[in-house]
Amino acid sequence: MHEIAQIPWGVSLAYLAAGVLFILALRGLSSPATSRRGNRMGMIGMAIAVATTLYTHDVVSLPEIIGAIVIGGGIGFIIARRIAMTDMPQLVAAFHSLVGMAAVLVGAAAFLNPGAFGILDVVTGEIHNASRIEMGLGVAIGAITFSGSVIAFLKLNGNMSGKPIMLPARHLINLGTLAAILGLIGYFVTDQSPWIFWTVTALSFIIGFLLIIPIGGADMPVVVSMLNSYSGWAAAAMGFTLGNSAMIITGALVGSSGAILSYIMCKAMNRSFISVIAGGFGADAGSAGAGGPVIDRAYKRGSAEDAAFLMKQADSVIIVPGYGMAVSQAQHALREMGDLLKAEGVKVKYAIHPVAGRMPGHMNVLLAEANVSYDEVFELEDINSEFAQADVAFVIGANDVTNPAAKTDKSSPIYGMPILDVANAKSVLFVKRSMGGAGYAGVDNEVFYMDNTMMLLADAKKMVEEIVKGLAH
Amino acid sequence: MDFISILSVFVLACFVGYYVVWSVTPALHTPLMAVTNAISSVIIVGALVASAEAGSAAAKYLGLLAVVFASVNIFGGFAVTERMLAMYKKKERK
Numbered sequence: 242m243h244e245i246a247q248i249p250w251g252v253s254l255a256y257l258a259a260g261v262l263f264i265l266a267l268r269g270l271s272s273p274a275t276s277r278r279g280n281r282m283g284m285i286g287m288a289i290a291v292a293t294t295l296y297t298h299d300v301v302s303l304p305e306i307i308g309a310i311v312i313g314g315g316i317g318f319i320i321a322r323r324i325a326m327t328d329m330p331q332l333v334a335a336f337h338s339l340v341g342m343a344a345v346l347v348g349a350a351a352f353l354n355p356g357a358f359g360i361l362d363v364v365t366g367e368i369h370n371a372s373r374i375e376m377g378l379g380v381a382i383g384a385i386t387f388s389g390s391v392i393a394f395l396k397l398n399g400n401m402s403g404k405p406i407m408l409p410a411r412h413l414i415n416l417g418t419l420a421a422i423l424g425l426i427g428y429f430v431t432d433q434s435p436w437i438f439w440t441v442t443a444l445s446f447i448i449g450f451l452l453i454i455p456i457g458g459a460d461m462p463v464v465v466s467m468l469n470s471y472s473g474w475a476a477a478a479m480g481f482t483l484g485n486s487a488m489i490i491t492g493a494l495v496g497s498s499g500a501i502l503s504y505i506m507c508k509a510m511n512r513s514f515i516s517v518i519a520g521g522f523g524a525d526a527g528s529a530g531a532g533g534p535v536i537d538r539a540y541k542r543g544s545a546e547d548a549a550f551l552m553k554q555a556d557s558v559i560i561v562p563g564y565g566m567a568v569s570q571a572q573h574a575l576r577e578m579g580d581l582l583k584a585e586g587v588k589v590k591y592a593i594h595p596v597a598g599r600m601p602g603h604m605n606v607l608l609a610e611a612n613v614s615y616d617e618v619f620e621l622e623d624i625n626s627e628f629a630q631a632d633v634a635f636v637i638g639a640n641d642v643t644n645p646a647a648k649t650d651k652s653s654p655i656y657g658m659p660i661l662d663v664a665n666a667k668s669v670l671f672v673k674r675s676m677g678g679a680g681y682a683g684v685d686n687e688v689f690y691m692d693n694t695m696m697l698l699a700d701a702k703k704m705v706e707e708i709v710k711g712l713a714h
Numbered sequence: 715m716d717f718i719s720i721l722s723v724f725v726l727a728c729f730v731g732y733y734v735v736w737s738v739t740p741a742l743h744t745p746l747m748a749v750t751n752a753i754s755s756v757i758i759v760g761a762l763v764a765s766a767e768a769g770s771a772a773a774k775y776l777g778l779l780a781v782v783f784a785s786v787n788i789f790g791g792f793a794v795t796e797r798m799l800a801m802y803k804k805k806e807r808k
Contacts, residue, residue, distance in 0.1 A: 263753045264730055270738040270746050273802035280745075280795050283753055287788055294759045300766040302774060309765070309778045313785025320786070321793035329744055329798075336751045336791055339783040343757050346780035350764030350773040357767030358760075371717055469747050476757045477724060483763065484720055488756050490727040495750040497731035502743060595740065602743030609801040616804055620740050 253486065255293040260490030262286030267494060273615055290487045326610040327567045330465060330599040331398040337468045338390035341449075344383025344475035345442060348376050351482055352438050358483060370430050372482050377426035377438070379478030381445040386471040388449030393464050396453075397599055403458025411455060412519070418448045456517065461599045462506045463517045470499025502601050509595035509621075511647075511657035540676070543695035545704060548635075548670050549711030551695070555632035557588040559624065561661055562604050563597045565638020565674070571702040572611035575637065578705055579613065581712040590627070591618040592661050594642035625662055634666035636688075638701050640673070644686045653684055669694040672704050745798045752791025758784035 262282045269279015291310075300306065324332050351358045352368075360372040368376075395401035408414065422444050429437045456464055477492020507514050543551075552558055560579065566572060579589045591613065597604045608618055628634055636643055643663045646653040663669050669688060675698055676689070688694055697704050738746050761784055764777025 259756070260727070263756070264734060266749055266753065267731075267734045267738065267746070270742045270749070272739060273742065273799070273804075276742060276745065276799045276802070277796065280749060280792060280799060283749055283795075284792050287753065287756065287758075287792070290756050290759055291762065294762045295766070298763060298766040299768075301768050302765055302778075305778055306762065306765055306781060309781035310785045313782035313787075314789035317786035317788065317790025318793050321790045321797060324794065326798070326801075329748075329794075332790075332794065333744075333747050333751060336748075336787050339787045340751065340754050340757060343755065343761060343780040343783040343787075346776045346783070347757060347760035347764060350770075350776040350780070351760070353776070354764065354767065354770035354773035357763055357769050357773065465747070469750060472754045473750065476754045479757055479760050481720055481724070483760055485759055486720075486723050488759055489720060489724045490730075491753050491756045493724050493727035494731040494734070495754040497728050498735040498746060498750045501732065501735045502747070505740075505743075593740075600744060600747065602741060602746070605741040606744045606798055606801070609798070609803070612801075612803070614804050615741055615802050618741060 249297075252293055252297050255289055256485055256487035257490075259286040259290040259293070259487040262289070263487075263491050263494060267498065286487075326606055327570055328398075329606060330461065330603060331394055333600060334390045334394040334397055334465055334468065337465075337472050338387050338394060340472040341383045341386030341388075341390060341468075341475060344472075344479055345380050345387060347479055348380035348383060348482075349438075349442070351376055351479075352435075360482060367433055373429045373433065374426060375478050375481040377429050377441055379475055379482060380438070380442050381422050381426065382471055382478060383475040384442055384445030385449035385452070386468055386475055388446045389453045389464075389471070390449075390468050392450055392453040393461060393468060396458055397461060397465075403461075405457040406454040408451070408455070411451065415448065415451055418444055418451065422448065452518070455519075458599070460510075460517050462596050462601055462603075463503050463510075463514070465600045466499050466502035466506055467518075468499070470496050470503060473497075473499055506596055506601060509659060511655070511659070538690050540689050541692075541695050543670070543697055545697070545699075545707030546711045547695060548697055548704075549708045551668060551670065552582055552587065552633050552635070552708075553585050553712060555582075555587055557590070557627075557631045558582055558633045558635055559628060559631045559663075559666065560589065560591045561634060561636045561639050561643060561663055562591065562593070562608070563637065563639025563642060564599060564603075565640075565672070565701050567598055567603065567607055568638065569701040569703075571637060571705050572607040572613075574702055574705040574709060576608070576611040576613050578709050578712065579617075581709060585712070589617065590624060592621070592624045592628075593618060594621050594639065594659075594661055597639055597642055621659060621661060628662045628665040631666040632668065634663035634669045635672070636663055636669065637672040637705070640686055641684065643688055644684060646684055646687060655684055664688050664691060667693060670697055671695070672697045672699070672701050674698065674700060741802070742799075745795050748791055748795040748798065752788055752795065755784040755787040755791065758788065 473495025
């Protein structure tokens, strides 16, 4: 049995080294050039943490442990190899759920065998008071991460409708459940009965489920980041229980990373975190536009040949990709289009809105997959002023992030959201499946009806392939 | 470690995390999520303790299951991050 105080200093140093390597792993991501070295450091850190743990415990079940690592590792490796880049948001949500579940299992194991974790009070033979709170919180956060991520996965993967599901009195139910969880964790300090521990676990699974079902598909970037943050806090709470610095450092890193990403996403939508969590956004998408019911407004419809001709004549084209590009897997055709335009001497750039897609950085990964050089891809604030000088803005599968109503219409649900000023370009080509469906916010977009806009109504990938054909001859 | 030193490590790490993550370029936010996913599976340390120590058969099996889950994440997370990062290329000018 291991008393925390007896951990030799070399072991603590090893865990500290693992923590520092994890910090360096994130630091590497400040630029694509250093990112792969950073990732390797993360791997080394993990190897150190695992090896140190196995080395310092009287391992009675090494074959089983190695078997478990091989099985899990094999599954993970195969998934990582096979997954399509467009499915990355689902994959990340699924991975979050595993971290959450692992935290719950570790918490449960610590409760059943506290001696192994060195959290028993030598005098009373009961679990330390502080450990009970840490354990309770760790299990609760882990369970919320698990069930929340499962719902996020189902929504992102299309197994469940992306539409918000609204229960009556859901705020009351949610707040009541949260209060019950916190109250029980507090009570756990005075009474170590198993029923309290298991009730906390069960209620946390339920609240994770309840919290995510009312949140619509378009708010998923925030949800995925938020669950990322939770998985970190769960690891940190378990780190407190074990007095393990590698776990605490990592938990804090991941927790703040997810929190910052949620903040960036909320800011990019001009929405408060609370309003996202409260859910329901996009519930009546398509029914109530800002300008009232929109019927039969005049717009110009163009063909692929028109678009190819227009872009061939242009000096500069800025491409604005959105979730629609991911859905129709148009990124490869799009890169081909870009290459042909560049061969014609056209300057091609890509403009990415922070909330384009279903997770932070989603569009960047897809463009990178299609071999678009990352120095052609720009963030909103770096490129927005260039639309005014651009000949063509080519919008593909994005909508709300280009809507000028965000600047002009105070009654619009997206008012205040920073947008890409595609309307400033000399002409706008807007690839969209049909005129019917508005964006996630259910708001009509003035850009559709401008004189210099040409609507290209088709599946994004088919349309781009047609344009490529048009450019080729 | 006593509670206060653990808490100090935690609070300082939060600050480090705050500054490090703000310096991550937005283009790499998806790999950031994948790699934070992988490293948060350092929770495997707890799972290993549970499955390694004698004392409770139930705890051992819960621990082993947690080892499986965390390993999926560790190998999957790092591998998928590596795969994504390999795609970020700068094209040589012709």
